[in-house]
Structure formats: C-alpha cells, structure tokens
Amino acid sequence: MIASAPSVLRFEGGTHNVHAPPYDFLERTFLPLVSRMGPQILIELGRYGFYPPGGGRFDVFIEPATHSRPLELTKRGRILAKCARALVVNLPASMADRELKVVKEKMGLSDEQLQPEISDNAISRGTAVMIEIQSEHLTEVFTRIGERGIRAEVIAEQAADEALDYLRAQAPVGEHLADQLLIPLALCAGGTFATTRVSLHTQTNVEIVKKFLDVDIIVAESTHGITIIEVRP
Numbered sequence: 055m056i057a058s059a060p061s062v063l064r065f066e067g068g069t070h071n072v073h074a075p076p077y078d079f080l081e082r083t084f085l086p087l088v089s090r091m092g093p094q095i096l097i098e099l100g101r102y103g104f105y106p107p108g109g110g111r112f113d114v115f116i117e118p119a120t121h122s123r124p125l126e127l128t129k130r131g132r133i134l135a136k137c138a139r140a141l142v143v144n145l146p147a148s149m150a151d152r153e154l155k156v157v158k159e160k161m162g163l164s165d166e167q168l169q170p171e172i173s174d175n176a177i178s179r180g181t182a183v184m185i186e187i188q189s190e191h192l193t194e195v196f197t198r199i200g201e202r203g204i205r206a207e208v209i210a211e212q213a214a215d216e217a218l219d220y221l222r223a224q225a226p227v228g229e230h231l232a233d234q235l236l237i238p239l240a241l242c243a244g245g246t247f248a249t250t251r252v253s254l255h256t257q258t259n260v261e262i263v264k265k266f267l268d269v270d271i272i273v274a275e276s277t278h279g280i281t282i283i284e285v286r287p
Contacts (some may be wrong), residue, residue, distance in 0.1 A: 069099070083231060144173075228249070246283070
C-alpha cells in the first residue's frame with residue numbers, strides 16, 4: 055500500500071481459523087478501513103480453507119495511496135443493520151440452522167437477518183458463525199470457528215456473546231480490530247480510534263511497532279471503559 059506500483063497478492067492455506075482474522079473480517083471490516091486511509095484494496099475469495107488440511111485461497115488487489123489520510127474513528131454512530139451468517143462447508147446443512155437459531159434467540163434477530171450458506175467450495179470441511187454489525191462509521195464482524203468436540207450451538211452462543219458485548223460497550227472498534235489497525239496506521243498518516251478494551255496482544259503489538267517504526271502510540275483510558283489509541287507517525 056506504500057509501494058510505487060499496484061500489487062496482487064495470493065494467500066493460500068486457512069481462510070477461517072481459530073485465533074486468526076477470518077476472510078469475512080478482512081473483506082467487511084479491516085480492508086475497507088485501510089482503504090479509507092488512501093490505498094484502494096479489493097479482496098476476492100477463491101476457495102474456503104479450514105484447519106487442518108487448509109487448501110483455501112484468496113487474492114488481494116492493492117492500488118497504492120498517492121496521499122494517505124489519517125483515520126479518525128472515535129464514534130460508532132447509529133447502528134444501521136445487524137445480520138448473522140452461518141457458513142457450513144462439506145458438513146450437514148442442518149448445522150447452519152442450529153447455529154442461527156441460537157443467535158436469533160440471544161440477539162433478538164428476525165428470520166430476514168439470518169443467512170445460512172452451504173458450500174462445497176473447499177478440500178476441507180468446517181463451519182463458522184459470523185455476526186455483522188453495521189454502524190454509521192464502520193462494519194464490525196464477530197466470528198467463531200467450529201472446533202472438533204464443541205457443539206455448533208456453543209460456537210454460535212460464543213459469537214453472539216461477543217457481538218452483544220460490543221453493542222453494550224459503545225466504542226466503534228472491537229478488541230481484535232484494534233490489534234489489526236496499528237500497523238496500517240503507523241505506515242500511513244496515523245490517526246485515532248476508540249476501542250472496547252486493550253488485549254495483551256494489542257499491548258504487545260504497540261511495543262513491537264514502536265521498535266520498527268519511528269512512531270508514537272499513545273494508549274489512554276477514557277470514561278465508561280473506552281480506551282483511546284492515537285498513532286502519530
């Protein structure tokens with residue numbers, strides 16, 4: 055995104071993994087915010103990939119920024135839309151119905167806000183529950199990936215709990231997005247964002263980024279449990 059010419063990157067392996075940003079988070083949350091800073095980035099899924107065989111694939115098309123802009127994201131604004139998606143790949147379709155039923159009951163969603171997706175576009179098999187919260191200033195995606203030995207209903211409940219915590223917190227940037235934004239902010243024109251809480255992973259990233267780049271990163275707790283993070287290149 056700071057190169058002198060466009061780039062095309064191909065990633066192969068897992069698209070939906072435990073403890074990693076899933077494809078949908080990159081597409082709907084992370085990359086639109088990076089594009090808001092100046093570079094124009096598109097992402098295109100080729101094939102799903104779940105652990106352990108992986109085999110997933112997606113391409114990223116990057117048009118570098120001619121002039122980068124700071125990202126200011128301190129207010130979430132009104133909630134415009136909520137939806138839940140259950141992705142089931144090479145597994146019984148009934149799993150999606152079970153997952154969405156749990157999310158519907160916990161979050162009070164309507165049938166129109168539920169999106170089952172049944173696919174065989176993978177050499178692996180797996181499931182993921184994704185809850186999308188669209189507000190005035192960004193879209194957040196909360197995901198839980200199916201794991202062996204954990205019932206589908208438990209995965210759905212965990213995803214719903216995370217989304218509900220985000221809605222109660224009022225901050226625009228969720229815990230995982232806060233971690234991901236640090237590097238593009240440091241490489242572009244900086245900015246400020248408000249987040250729910252600062253994880254140990256984010257604290258570590260702050261210190262690592264400062265060792266590689268000449269930037270100031272200020273982390274300050276605000277009122278009502280909201281934390282303000284400012285990146286100054």
